[in-house]
Amino acid sequence: MTSLDHPAISTISATLREAGLIAAADGIRVLDDDVRTAATAAEAVGVPVGAIANSLVFRATDGDREFPLLALTSGAHRADTALLAELAGASTVGRADPAFVREHTGQAIGGVAPVGHPRPIRTLVDRDLERHEVVWAAAGHPKAVFPTTYADLVALTGGVPADVAGKEENRVS
Secondary structure (H helix, E strand, O other), rough: OOOOOEEEEEHHHHHHHHHHHHHHHHOEEEOOOHHHHHHHHHHHOOOHHHHHHHHEEEEEEEEOOEEEEEEEEOOOOOOHHHHHHHHHHHEEEEEOOOOHHHHHOOOOOOOOOOOOOHHHHHOEHHHHHOOOEEEEEEEOOOEEEEEOOOOHHHHHOOEEEEOOOHHHHHHOO
């Protein structure tokens, strides 16, 4: 099922509406094909790849404590895991496996939205997204996206604006 009544998409729509972002909720697009990468999402909606907000979930650790970290990263570059760790006050940040992502977001990799998670997730929002009047983010399903602004993305997620790209050897997408 890939229509607007899909449970994950419905959750994102309701979250956007509750936040007063009616235009974003009404702007959810269900596409013909999966858009699991920034390049395919950009092509599908006709925007530069930098206007795509990748929702990257990482497994962060601080001593014995483990927590999810969401980096909303411009599709134009990659996130630096060492820099993310520093920004999040973690000792390490690494890729999260699909089970960890689903546990903390309720969504599958490739369609993770910046919102609609079972519990709030510490979020860093790439400042590079601010260069775009409209940014597009996943809407809870690999075939669904929604338009928003950088300011609304920061407010909606309670995220911290950050420069998330750094050293090439530490970058992941």
